[in-house]
Amino acid sequence: MEEAISAHRVTKNFGRTAALRNVSFSIPRGAVYALVGENGAGKTTLIKLMMNILSPTAGQITVLGTNSHDLIGKSFVRIGYVSENQEFADWTTVGGMLNYFRGFYPQWDRDLERRLIRQFDLPLKRKLKHLSRGVRMKAAFVSSLAYRPDAIVLDEPLSGLDPFVRDELVQALRDEARESTIFLSSHDLAEIEAFATHVGFLEQGRMIFSEGMSILMERFREVSVTLAEPLAQNWTPPTHWLNPELSPQQLRFIHKDHRANISEEQVRALLPTATAIRIEPMRLRSIFLAMAKAAKANRLELEVDPSQEGAAA
Amino acid sequence: MNQILHIFAKDVRRFWPEILISLGITAAFVWAYPVNWASVSRINFSYADTRRLEIVANVLTGLVPASWWLLITRVIHAESLVGDRQFWITRPYEWPKLLAAKALFIAAFIYLPFTVAQWALLIQAGFPPFNYLPGLLFNLLFATATVVVPLVAISAVTRNFVRMTLTLLAILLGIVAVAILSDFAESSPVGTPYGDVYSFPLVLIVGISAVVLQYARRKVWLTRALIASALVCIAIAAIVLPTQGMVDAAFPPPAGLPDINLHLSLDQEERKVSVSNSEKKNQVDVGIPLIAEGVPPQHMVEINDVKASIDGPGGLHWTSPWHIVYNRRFMLGAWTSTVEFTMPKRIYEQFGSAPVTLKLTLATTETRAGKATRMPLSSQAFSVPDFGVCPANAYWATSAVSPEMTCRVAFNQPRLTYVTASESTEPCKIALAQPQQTETVGTWVGSLDPGLAEFGITSVWTTSVNLAGEVSYPNRRHHVCPDASLTFTQYELVRRTQSDMTIPTITLPKLKTAAETILLRE
Numbered sequence: 001m002e003e004a005i006s007a008h009r010v011t012k013n014f015g016r017t018a019a020l021r022n023v024s025f026s027i028p029r030g031a032v033y034a035l036v037g038e039n040g041a042g043k044t045t046l047i048k049l050m051m052n053i054l055s056p057t058a059g060q061i062t063v064l065g066t067n068s069h070d071l072i073g074k075s076f077v078r079i080g081y082v083s084e085n086q087e088f089a090d091w092t093t094v095g096g097m098l099n100y101f102r103g104f105y106p107q108w109d110r111d112l113e114r115r116l117i118r119q120f121d122l123p124l125k126r127k128l129k130h131l132s133r134g135v136r137m138k139a140a141f142v143s144s145l146a147y148r149p150d151a152i153v154l155d156e157p158l159s160g161l162d163p164f165v166r167d168e169l170v171q172a173l174r175d176e177a178r179e180s181t182i183f184l185s186s187h188d189l190a191e192i193e194a195f196a197t198h199v200g201f202l203e204q205g206r207m208i209f210s211e212g213m214s215i216l217m218e219r220f221r222e223v224s225v226t227l228a229e230p231l232a233q234n235w236t237p238p239t240h241w242l243n244p245e246l247s248p249q250q251l252r253f254i255h256k257d258h259r260a261n262i263s264e265e266q267v268r269a270l271l272p273t274a275t276a277i278r279i280e281p282m283r284l285r286s287i288f289l290a291m292a293k294a295a296k297a298n299r300l301e302l303e304v305d306p307s308q309e310g311a312a313a
Numbered sequence: 314m315n316q317i318l319h320i321f322a323k324d325v326r327r328f329w330p331e332i333l334i335s336l337g338i339t340a341a342f343v344w345a346y347p348v349n350w351a352s353v354s355r356i357n358f359s360y361a362d363t364r365r366l367e368i369v370a371n372v373l374t375g376l377v378p379a380s381w382w383l384l385i386t387r388v389i390h391a392e393s394l395v396g397d398r399q400f401w402i403t404r405p406y407e408w409p410k411l412l413a414a415k416a417l418f419i420a421a422f423i424y425l426p427f428t429v430a431q432w433a434l435l436i437q438a439g440f441p442p443f444n445y446l447p448g449l450l451f452n453l454l455f456a457t458a459t460v461v462v463p464l465v466a467i468s469a470v471t472r473n474f475v476r477m478t479l480t481l482l483a484i485l486l487g488i489v490a491v492a493i494l495s496d497f498a499e500s501s502p503v504g505t506p507y508g509d510v511y512s513f514p515l516v517l518i519v520g521i522s523a524v525v526l527q528y529a530r531r532k533v534w535l536t537r538a539l540i541a542s543a544l545v546c547i548a549i550a551a552i553v554l555p556t557q558g559m560v561d562a563a564f565p566p567p568a569g570l571p572d573i574n575l576h577l578s579l580d581q582e583e584r585k586v587s588v589s590n591s592e593k594k595n596q597v598d599v600g601i602p603l604i605a606e607g608v609p610p611q612h613m614v615e616i617n618d619v620k621a622s623i624d625g626p627g628g629l630h631w632t633s634p635w636h637i638v639y640n641r642r643f644m645l646g647a648w649t650s651t652v653e654f655t656m657p658k659r660i661y662e663q664f665g666s667a668p669v670t671l672k673l674t675l676a677t678t679e680t681r682a683g684k685a686t687r688m689p690l691s692s693q694a695f696s697v698p699d700f701g702v703c704p705a706n707a708y709w710a711t712s713a714v715s716p717e718m719t720c721r722v723a724f725n726q727p728r729l730t731y732v733t734a735s736e737s738t739e740p741c742k743i744a745l746a747q748p749q750q751t752e753t754v755g756t757w758v759g760s761l762d763p764g765l766a767e768f769g770i771t772s773v774w775t776t777s778v779n780l781a782g783e784v785s786y787p788n789r790r791h792h793v794c795p796d797a798s799l800t801f802t803q804y805e806l807v808r809r810t811q812s813d814m815t816i817p818t819i820t821l822p823k824l825k826t827a828a829e830t831i832l833l834r835e
Contacts, residue, residue: 053397074405105405
């Protein structure tokens with residue numbers, strides 16, 4: 001499938017601090033890609049590199065077939081960008097802002113604009129500086145969706161918003177940006193689990209994984225094993241068993257390469273004294289927490305598996 | 314083009330209060346400024362009102378560029394080029410169009426009102442504006458290089474109004490520091506016809522490059538470095554001026570040509586060499602009294618700069634840098650004058666009271682009389698071709714004690730002109746009743762190299778024609794009465810060169826102590 005956005009071994013240093021290290025990923029057209037990671041993981045830096053707000057120290061990013069370094073002027077006719085940190089034209093009204101932006105986009109859809117204004121109940125005559133955070137974000141959404149961009153990049157668009165506003169914004173993306181590729185960074189894992197088709201996990205500037213949501217959900221399992229006798233003291237789990245917790249006759253871990261039928265056989269082969277094995281699917285939130293915990297504990301230097309990258313694409 | 318107009322229209326909608334303030338200030342300036350011309354009197358304005366209006370006019374002269382500062386800063390920062398959170402950087406702005414929109418705004422609300430104001434002032438002052446289009450354009454170029462481009466460049470590398478203002482203040486403080494430092498430097502100001510020929514194009518080229526670079530790439534630190542390097546270059550040039558080279562370029566040594574038509578000799582009869590503490594720390598000002606003669610009829614020779622060399626006993630030698638000399642102009646006949654130079658007090662004292670040899674190297678300009686215009690002095694304003702408009706003072710008819718005309722000139726000082734007037738020895742009332750013996754008194758006005766324009770918010774300058782002259786006439790009063798004959802003679806350049814004058818034996822006077830100086834004054 002054709003790529004909408006891709007990154008190849010992208011590194012960004014601020015002085016001696018590495019904000020991103022060898023980050024690679026690929027997003028097919030039409031995908032909804034959720035970038036997750038803790039605060040300071042490098043999500044905003046990556047988005048700024050994608051939007052040519054910053055330049056990479058090494059590597060390259062391609063957005064809609066254009067090297068991000070060349071994303072200026074007319075390129076943004078096809079790209080929408082909304083950020084929680086963006087400075088707005090606060091001096092003008094919502095209507096004034098939309099009027100102004102309309103002049104920049106030949107393909108601006110006036111009907112869609114009106115529909116979104118109604119849906120969000122936007123106060124057109126109120127100045128942006130007098131709006132609440134939620135209403136400002138709604139106005140930003142309208143100004144970035146109304147020209148039906150091919151790619152929409154959203155940096156923490158939902159953070160700090162009440163659930164009602166979050167639902168409204170997600171619904172707008174679902175309904176009105178169906179043909180766009182959406183890239184969003186978020187902490188709201190429950191919201192994106194139901195919405196995203198692909199997910200990437202950034203940890204301390206490294207992309208721990210980047211793949212299709214269904215593959216990811218299929219791949220991770222929480223495994224509980226009851227043992228007939230305690231394990232030997234020098235027993236070490238394989239590397240794809242994350243966060244092992246061992247009580248004398250009970251072992252719990254996260255299997256990050258689960259495959260139906262094979263995983264149980266694997267467990268039985270490695271733990272011959274196992275009397276019961278329970279394998280349960282995981283929510284995105286649990287996967288995210290498990291990966292974060294594992295990365296913190298081991299500072300794993302996992303690169304994106306090219307085969308998984310291909311799967312995501 | 315659509316995007317340019319779209320951004321321009323947005324800026325106009327957004328900044329209409331600032332635009333109105335700027336236009337209001339410019340309009341008020343055009344209304345008030347002519348008070349500086351003596352003959353333009355306002356109906357029902359008392360003397361006190363006129364003085365107040367003069368103050369207002371002077372304040373407005375400063376407020377006009379201040380309003381430009383406000384407008385430029387606001388409009389550039391509307392799409393700030395510093396930072397990574399501005400809404401516009403991820404919108405389809407094309408940088409050449411954005412820059413063009415800003416240029417259009419500046420043209421519409423700075424250049425156009427400025428041009429109209431200059432036009433209106435020319436008309437008010439009695440100058441036909443179409444005759445002064447080159448000056449008008451040159452003044453716009455000056456405004457671009459000295460105000461507009463620097464303000465745009467600094468706005469382009471600052472995030473907001475406060476930071477822009479602080480940066481501007483820092484640069485102004487830097488200029489003050491350079492001025493102070495240049496006082497300590499070995500070099501002194503010199504007078505050359507070219508002045509500072511490098512700073513103007515440097516500011517223009519670097520400023521425009523910085524603006525284009527910043528709009529095209531938004532490389533803030535690179536652009537800041539470019540601007541800072543230009544400022545450092547100008548500062549270094551100001552502190553370490555290559556004065557010898559500048560004077561040699563402007564006043565080439567004679568190299569085989571006949572000497573200049575000026576003979577200088579030490580005036581030993583009535584005056585003595587003088588020495589006093591200089592305004593500069595640990596320096597003394599030495600004055601050499603001279604007699605100047607040998608200038609042919611219809612010629613004038615001017616000393617522009619001087620350099621002194623002193624050779625004392627025991628091989629003691631000292632040479633000064635070039636010093637500027639003001640108003641040393643000599644015509645036919647014998648003239649007394651003094652040429653001054655500054656030297657370190659320590660070195661002066663080393664020469665002591667022993668006889669020394671003094672060599673003065675003089676940068677001189679020789680001119681000759683050209684076109685002359687004669688006309689009677691009128692009590693009404695009168696226009697002098699190639700000079701300006703000269704209004705007569707209303708009180709001349711009765712009490713012309715110090716006859717002085719404040720003439721209006723367009724864009725610049727006039728070409729170097731010698732103005733003479735027939736002067737009565739009796740007060741005008743008597744002189745008008747019964748014609749008296751008259752003498753001629755004259756004064757110099759203008760510059761040999763006035764250029765097309767001198768940068769100013771106004772297009773009309775005033776120049777004082779003081780017929781009391783530069784030469785003092787003790788115990789005598791001047792009376793230049795109505796209908797006196799005035800002659801305006803323009804002088805043309807013959808050549809600029811250097812000449813030497815050596816005084817084989819001269820004794821430098823003892824420098825008085827501070828106590829002695831006070832005692833003498835008492």
